[in-house]
């Protein structure tokens with residue numbers, strides 16, 4: 001089967017200073033030759049005139065990466081042209097006429113994986129790095145790209161393969177009377193491995209949040225000023241504000257970069273005994289959001305008597321911060337009890353943001369330890385743990401060995417060491433074209 005040579009605009013589409021086209025596959029170098037009349041030195045940027053069908057397309061730079069020393073492991077050519085729509089259109093048309101095919105989303109990374117240039121965790125890290133919107137997301141993705149997660153997972157898999165070898169040896173040694181000692185050894189090792197995996201799964205849930213955004217929910221009685229505060233923090237009119245109690249019904253989200261932390265801030269319906277159905281549904285959604293949030297911002301109207309708001313007070317816990325709003329019209333409240341702010345004037349907003357940031361930093365600081373960062377990783381570890389919890393060296397050896405084999409299979413799926421094909425579509429589906 002011949003491999004298609006593919007191409008894509010690797011830089012963002014539209015107008016720009018430079019547009020980078022990437023070609024990968026066996027015909028890359030010949031295609032470059034037909035477009036420029038040149039055969040290039042490897043990895044050396046060369047000025048080229050790009051022409052096709054008697055027409056000049058552009059003047060730019062070209063780079064040639066011979067296989068296997070390229071991103072995809074195939075022959076790769078990069079063309080750096082002027083970032084204009086007409087240039088991109090003309091080059092794409094020429095490449096099509098020369099028999100190249102437009103790349104599918106993630107196809108370059110997929111080829112890199114198939115050519116052993118990347119494991120799946122590194123491929124995912126590239127996607128994360130391109131999608132990273134905050135410093136914390138960038139750091140986490142880079143850590144994964146450096147291979148921390150791949151090494152952790154591969155270590156687990158090696159341990160499982162060792163345990164499997166020992167289990168199979170139990171048969172051989174059963175006559176010599178050391179079979180029982182071996183069985184104890186294996187069981188101890190498997191239990192230690194399970195404890196490590198469980199710890200990493202817990203840590204992984206924090207890391208997934210870092211990829212997807214840390215959820216902060218704004219909660220409080222109607223008219224406490226939740227929506228006003230949300231708008232003030234977001235710096236724009238995200239939610240409707242009015243003097244009418246019960247204005248907000250749906251959960252309204254906005255994404256923030258809180259000094260490098262990705263945050264999904266959610267405004268919610270005011271909490272009270274609801275008057276009617278729609279508001280009651282809004283309150284149910286608010287309570288559900290309170291339940292799932294990483295952090296709750298409990299807003300009280302400081303111009304009233306906050307201690308009367310029993311429902312919001314009952315939500316005060318480890319994962320909440322208390323905010324007294326309407327400081328512009330209220331007497332100062334004891335500062336230990338919460339943060340005084342005014343959504344109307346912006347008073348106290350800096351203190352509130354600083355507090356949010358420190359709470360988030362305390363909970364989500366990324367350690368140097370590699371971690372699971374996606375639901376896909378967690379699902380594989382959970383499947384592995386399920387197989388390991390069935391494992392018992394007292395079972396017939398073939399059955400015990402099968403549990404370990406399944407466990408190793410499940411864990412291998414994280415880097416793509418087994419059962420590869422079915423996984424690829426899942427992993428590469430979320431890539432954009434040109435990666």
Ligand SMILES: Nc1nc2c(ncn2[C@@H]2O[C@H](COP(=O)(O)OP(=O)(O)OP(=O)(O)O)[C@@H](O)[C@H]2O)c(=O)[nH]1
Pocket residue numbers: 220221222223224225226227228229240241242243244245246247248249268269270271325326327328329341342343344345
């Ligand atoms: N003086 C003063 N009024 C405020 C402040 N924040 C909000 N308000 C007013 O309080 C009223 C309610 O504000 P909202 O932001 O709609 O309150 P909410 O908590 O979202 O209300 P619901 O969505 O109904 O639960 C509006 O009239 C706001 O203008 C503040 O800091 N100072």
Ligand SMILES: [K+]
Pocket residue numbers: 222223241242243244245246247248
């Ligand atoms: K309101």
Ligand SMILES: [Mg+2]
Pocket residue numbers: 226227228239240241247248267268269270
């Ligand atoms: Mg509101």
